[in-house]
Amino acid sequence: MRPKIVAANWKLNKTLNEGLDLVQFLLSKTNEHDNVIKILCPTFPLLYPIHQILDKNKKFYLGAQNCSAFERGAYTGEVSAAILKSVGCDYVIIGHSERRKIFNETEDILKEKLHIALKENLKVIYCVGEELNQRQEKLHFNVVKNQLENILSLNEDQLINVIIAYEPVWAIGTGINATPKQAQEMHQFIRETIATKSTEMANNIPILYGGSCNASNASQLFAQKDIDGGLIGSASLKGDEFIQIIYAAS
Ligand code: PGA
Secondary structure, eight states: OOOEEEEEEOOSOOOHHHHHHHHHHHHHTOOTTOOEEEEEEOOHHHHHHHHHHOOGGGTEEEEESOOOSSSSSSOTTOOOHHHHHHTTOOEEEEOOHHHHHHSOOOHHHHHHHHHHHHHTTOEEEEEEOOOHHHHHTTOHHHHHHHHTHHHHTSOHHHHTTEEEEEOOGGGTTTSOOOOHHHHHHHHHHHHHHHHTTOHHHHHHOOEEEESSOOTTTHHHHHTSTTOOEEEESGGGSSHHHHHHHHHHHO
């Protein structure tokens, strides 16, 4: 049985007080019996204050949205995987399309980040997903397969700490989600691709859907056989809506 996972990607939103208020709200609306793993990914400065109030008994965990490809040293403005671990992170998002596109993160850079994060015992939420024109040209499976190369190069001890997030770029922040059928088709493809390495790993790896996932479409998406939860952007910024998405996963 794979766990159900809902991760909140706050991106560049929420000041400290706004973030703490939202976390308090989420904690007040959940209890120790729900079986959903909930991962909150705020901006770097909010990590430690949120860590201090999070409740792992309620299956809330902390994640960062990014980490450096360097371990330590003279890299002004960077935050390393070891530092993230030391402030209470258990997870880190790597390869988000906004990092790939706006910050020019190549597959080689992502590979460095992936290895460093795993070495520091962080679990990695590794994002893949095609652009609209790639889907229109029917290249989406090839694109995602190439993006999975870094994952396929991991050994089994590393792979056990990886979660994949399929986020079609055309669905992110647009209000147009992939249909449950489109998402399921890609999730199944991702699982089959991992199975070329190990069937057991493929059966166990959680694969999340992301891209305009909200309270109205989450249940249908999460009901698909190969969708194990979601990576939620804008809908995770509103407490009531995010709670409904957690319920949809449980
Ligand atoms: P969205 O973002 O839910 O706002 O589409 C998802 C993401 O980018 O992770």
